[in-house]
Amino acid sequence: MNFSALSVLLFVLTVSVAGKSVFGARNYDDYGHCKAIVKTWADQSLQELEGGTEQERVLLKDLLFFLHVPRTGGRTYFHCFLRNLYPHNQECPRSYDKLRFDPSKPECRLLVTHDDYSILSKLPKVKTSVVTVLRSPVDRVFSSYEFSVEVASRFLIHPSLSSSIRPRPKNNTISQGVSTLDIWPWKYLVPWMREDLFARRDARRIGRMAIEKEADNSYDMEAMLMPLREFIHHPLAHEIVHNGATFQVAGLTNNSYIEGAQEIRQCLVKYSFLGKYVLQVAKRRLDKMLYVGLTENHKESATMFANMVGAQVISQLQKSNNSFGLSSFVTNNRTGNRLLSIGSDSEELMQQQFTVAKLMGSYEGCVSTSRSSQRRRRISSLKGIAPANFSTEERSRVPESVIKEIEKLNSLDVELYEHAHKIYSKQWTAWLQQQTSIPLESSIQVMEDTFYNRAPRFLSVSSFLAFITVVPLVYLIYKVAAHGRTSKLKI
Secondary structure (H helix, E strand, C coil): CCHHHHHHHHHHHHHHHHHHHHHHHHHHHHHHHHHHHHHHHHHHHHHHCCCCCHHHHCCCCCEEEEECCCCCCHHHHHHHHHHHHCCHHHECCCCCCCCCCCCCCCCCCEEEECCCHHHHHHCCHHHEEEEEEECCHHHHHHHHHHHHHHHHHHHHHCCCCCCCCCCCCCCCCCCCCCCHHHCCCHHHHHHHHHHHHHHHHHHHHCCCCCCCCCCCCHHHCCCCCCCHHHHCCCHHHHHHHCCHHHHHHHCCCCCCCCCCHHHHHHHHHHCHHHHHHHHHHHHHHHHHCCEEEEHHHHHHHHHHHHHHHHHHHHHHHHHHCHHHHEEEEEECCCCCCEEEECCCCCCCCCEEECCHHHHHHHHHHHHHHHHHHHHHHHHHHHHHHCCCCCCHHHHCCCCHHHHHHHHHHCHHHHHHHHHHHHHHHHHHHHHHHHHHCCCHHHHHHHHHHHHHHHCCCCCCHHHHHHHHHHHHHHHHHHHHHHCCCCCCCCC
8 A cells, every 4th residue: 555545544534533523522412412401301390399298288279180191091080070070160171272271260170181291380280289090001002002093993984084184074963072183192193093094995995905804913904004013113103102191291292381392302302211300200290199090990099089089079069169068960961871960050959968979879880881882982983994803802912022012112101100000009008097997887877878879779678787787897807907916706
C-alpha cells in the first residue's frame, strides 16, 4: 500500500470515528433531555400526592371520579351502581370526548369517564375522591381487540353502509347517548379496525383471500379479520392499548390534559426503560385512591364497592336530602329490571328504607340483564365475520408465544396489576375486620336484609329462620378462634 492510499484510509477512519462520536454525543444529549423531563414530571407528580392520612383517604369527598380504564367492567359499575346511587342532576356532563365536560356545573358530584388521571387538573383535587378497577393485562388486550372487532363488524352488516368511510349508521337509535365512535380510545381503534375489515371483505370478493373452511382459531382468521398477532404489533396498539392502564392512571395517554405530555410520551417510546418513573407515579396514585377493584374478583370487588363507597354515598345523600331516607325501587323501561331510584318525586312508588343490601340486590339483577344484552349484541355483530367467534374456549387456542408477547409488551401494566392486587388484598382484609367488629344483632339484621334480597323465592320462612339460627353458633366459633384456644369444638 503506497503512502497516498494509506493517508486516504486514515482520513476515512478518522471521519468515521468522529462521526460516531458526534452521533453518540447527540444520542446521549437526547437521552439526558428525555430523562430530565420524565423525571421532573414524575417528581412533581409524586410531590403532589404527599400528605394526607389514611382516615382522610377512606372518606368519600364531595366529588367522586370513576377513572374508567377501558374493558375492565366500568360500565357495569356506572349503570348498575352509580346511576342507582346518584340523582341524575348530580352527574357531571359526560366528558368522554372532552368537549362535553363542564367541571363548573353546580352540584356536580359524579364523574365517570375514560379520561386519564390528568383530568384532575380541571377538578377541585382536595374535594375529589378517585376510584378505579383494573384487569389482568392479557385479558384486557384480548377484550380490547374483541370489542374493536365487534363494533367495527356492525358496519359490515348494516344495510345502509357500502364502505368504511361512513362514520356511523344513518339511523342512530341512541340519539341521547354518546356514540362509541366519540369515546376515547374507540374513536381511534374502531375506525382503524373497520377499514381493515372492509379491505379484507373486498379482497375476498375478488378472490385475493380465501376463506378458511375450518379455522382452528378465531383469533387467527386472516381472510376475515386482522389476526390478534398482527393487532398487538400495530403502532396504534402501541400508542393506545399496551400499558394503557399505567398511562391512564399516570395521566399520560394521548388524551392527556398535561402540557408537554406528548413530548414525555415520545421520550418513553425511544427509551422504554424510563417507564419505571411512570410506573412509580401510577402505583402511588393507586395507593391514594378511595377504592381499587379487580375485574377478575368481580363479586368480591362489587361487595367491597357497595360497602366502602356506596354506603358513604347513601350517608351523604341522606344528610343533604331529608326525603332521601325513604327510597324506592322502580322498573327500568328498557330492561324491565327492578332498579333503585333515589330522590324520585313519583307518588306511585313504594317507599322502602334504602340499605347497602338492597343496593347489592339491585346491582345483581342489573348485571345479569346487562350480560345477557351484551351476549346478544356480540352474537349479532359478529355475523358479518362468521365463523369467527370470541369465547373463553377460543382464547385457549391462542398460541402461548402470543400470550408471552402480550405480557412482554405490557410489562408496566403487569407490574401495576400486581400492585393493585396488594392494595385489593389490604382493602378486603380491612373490610372483613370491620364486618367482624359489628355487634351480633347488627350482623343478623344485615344477613336478613341480604337474604330477603338475594335468596331464591322458593325458600320458605322456616328455611330462613333455620338459616339465621346458625348465626349465633357461627359467632361463638369465631370468638373461640379469636381468643386463640387450641382445643377443637365438636358439634
